[in-house]
Amino acid sequence: MLIDILYSAICHSDIHIAREEWGPPYPSTLFPCVPGHEVIGRVAAVGNAVTKFRVGDTVGAGPMIASCRSCENCRADLEQYCQVGWTLAFNTPDKISGGHNYGGFAERIMLPEHFVMRIPPRMNLAAAAPLLCAGITTFSPLQHWDASAGKRVGIIGLGGLGHLGVKLAAARGADVTVFTSSPGKVDDARRLGAREGVLWTETGMLEPYADKFDLLISTLPVVVPTTPFTNLLRLDGTLVIVGAREPIDNVTGAGLWGRRRNVSASLMGGMAETQAMIDYCASRNIVADIELISPDQIDRAFDRVKAKDVRYRFVLDLTRGRQAPAQA
Amino acid sequence: MLIDILYSAICHSDIHIAREEWGPPYPSTLFPCVPGHEVIGRVAAVGNAVTKFRVGDTVGAGPMIASCRSCENCRADLEQYCQVGWTLAFNTPDKISGGHNYGGFAERIMLPEHFVMRIPPRMNLAAAAPLLCAGITTFSPLQHWDASAGKRVGIIGLGGLGHLGVKLAAARGADVTVFTSSPGKVDDARRLGAREGVLWTETGMLEPYADKFDLLISTLPVVVPTTPFTNLLRLDGTLVIVGAREPIDNVTGAGLWGRRRNVSASLMGGMAETQAMIDYCASRNIVADIELISPDQIDRAFDRVKAKDVRYRFVLDLTRGRQAPAQA
Structure with a gap:
């Protein structure tokens, strides 16, 4: 057509x-x-x-x-x-x-x-x-890893993918935190539906978040500095790469096995899921x-x-x- | 006591x-x-x-x-x-x-x-x-990731952990393949309960196994050469590191996102699970x-x-x- x-x-x-x-x-x-x-x-x-x-x-x-x-x-x-x-x-x-x-x-x-x-x-x-x-790329892992009420979700990177990830995760009832490297975006995190924005590139900013998250979605379009983020995962939590095809830097057996953590990567979504995402967004006025x-x-x-x-x-x-x- | x-x-x-x-x-x-x-x-x-x-x-x-x-x-x-x-x-x-x-x-x-x-x-x-x-370290991930009939499981490394992993995975009804670097252990794989043993360090030996496995357990006590093995995982499959605290070498976003693959690591088991494993082994004569x-x-x-x-x-x-x- x-x-x-x-x-x-x-x-x-x-x-x-x-x-x-x-x-x-x-x-x-x-x-x-x-x-x-x-x-x-x-x-x-x-x-x-x-x-x-x-x-x-x-x-x-x-x-x-x-x-x-x-x-x-x-x-x-x-x-x-x-x-x-x-x-x-x-x-x-x-x-x-x-x-x-x-x-x-x-x-x-x-x-x-x-x-x-x-x-x-x-x-x-x-x-x-x-x-x-950007929408389906964040919607699909939120669906697959069941981001929902009672789950704590972190969105790493607040760009095209990240800002839709925040809106979609918040719409699902998850407790959302944004990790950004842009001081000017910290306040946007709350406006988009997150509990807070964290300027993670500042020393020590990630420490209070250790062992807290069920799901982290990295939307960074570059090499992902993995270990500081995998440490934020609680038991059986997953870090999902959606923004980068590059090496996943510095993952260690010891960094994962302390909490049986997972690193994964997700790609867009299927056609039926993409249509479902659009209908979901239309019904909730998410764009x-x-x-x-x-x-x-x-x-x-x-x-x-x-x-x-x-x-x-x-x-x-x-x-x-x-x-x-x-x-x- | x-x-x-x-x-x-x-x-x-x-x-x-x-x-x-x-x-x-x-x-x-x-x-x-x-x-x-x-x-x-x-x-x-x-x-x-x-x-x-x-x-x-x-x-x-x-x-x-x-x-x-x-x-x-x-x-x-x-x-x-x-x-x-x-x-x-x-x-x-x-x-x-x-x-x-x-x-x-x-x-x-x-x-x-x-x-x-x-x-x-x-x-x-x-x-x-x-x-x-060695027993609980392989039993626990087989249990957590549900190795069972209809699932294809690969055990990487045939040592103390690996040989118990083969026995336990086979006892659960999984279809087991062993990946070893020791030519002398290839035949042992079948004796222990696997479908076959693969001398993976030889060039080209892994190619026929791409996109086939639900679960891979790496028992190697050294840096795990990840990418050749993640490529063997089918959709939503998981590579679990149990033997090494070292960096997980050469994981890339692109290597995982082609099949939404996972890399994880697992540590021993809890006390109740360890007792259950011993009772399981006793009832099936696994040592x-x-x-x-x-x-x-x-x-x-x-x-x-x-x-x-x-x-x-x-x-x-x-x-x-x-x-x-x-x-x-």
Whole structure:
């Protein structure tokens, strides 16, 4: 199905790839590179086999645009763990065109309907775009590790992923603490729904939190300094990496076995779970805090993301010259 | 209660401490050092407060001889995760004597009854000694991560811990594979109850096992080369470190998030679980494969353990000059 793109958010992974910051085993960046994988749009045309959508529907799409659909993980609605490998929305060799595919920083995109989400009426469409990657990437581990009332959850890093993680964990009734390296974000933690924000990079700030947390989600897009955080986990607690593909620094047997702690990593969510997340957010009025920009501001926005200077997601406005959707 | 020691097995941790192989944060070795923490003995005397045991009872003791008994983990029968810290059977400052405590390579030992296990009749006592540390250290993660019929379990390292891990996992009905670096142990894997033994240090030997395992237990007493093994885990599988306090080498976000894999570490077991393990082993006739030695052979035995030359546990015979227990 063909989608006219209305809004496209900027995720740190877009920058990693556009600026060639990831080495092997990740594929090299293929130029020309069109990043973008947090997309909100409107259906412009559908093929004969499309059954779920009609022209004019408001839809969303994320990082994953294909998977094998037949391995045991795909059949369990966990396409993000496809045993054959799933296809990223951009920078992937395209079997049809012979070139490579382009992502959501564009006017339109062609996608198979299985990987397209329905956006419920009355959502703020620009602010919903980051849900398609940042939202599901934090929602899925909160669901899998059962963040709920009575559980203490720490969100490490307060950026695009982190601020949605706080909103989602708080909505589930968990007792949320934010660990940030930005003094200017400490106060935001409470506003977003956390009990408190902790400037963890200051000496001694983590000590009072030892042995307290059931779940920690690291949204840092860089090497995770693990041991200071695993020490915060109580018995059977888990540190989940969602933001970084890099080595998990300095994990030791002794650091984990004192409380049977776990280190894990989670990747986005399956398609059914992504739709459930969107419906959950729509019913609770959860969207991202965004700064809307025009396409000519992308490079500057990339720099500001690297400088941690965005509260909390840049979204490209691609609606100009088009009829605004009725529900926006 | 005072225990006359009959048998005391040699665990690699005894060697680590006796030979000062562990650095900070572990305490320095206190000399004179008497290692030993896999003890079988007979009750020689009891204090007034002892209710569970009588003089003459056959008993066992492991690495842990005290804990706070009041924190939430102790109250949950998980003394090995005591929030105040538990006391090792040797090399620990002794509040009563003012010196430090001595372990099980000795004629007798004084222990509080909570940390003493009952040994059922008709067990092979010398071969039961390794259950007190090696047995519970592998039994507890098999229990916690539910190794059972339909689950595929890998045991990494076939030594004192590993060979009991194989027997226990097979007894639970799991499909067991052994990963060893010793060509001479490959055939033993099947004899102990595994489907097969894999000489993993040979190039390419791990490739056929990618994405296959629910649970891997690393019993290696050294830095664990993690990534080749995490790749063997299927969705939501866990690699549990039980043998090494060292850094867990080369874990990456990307290596874990492809299948939401977990790395964890587990320490011995609680006292109730240790008694349950002994009763389980007694009812199924599970004991260690041992080589019985006399106390004057300890140094040579240490060297042979380091050289991986023991099938699979040395046990000190301390019965000489004593009446052999009726049930031995």
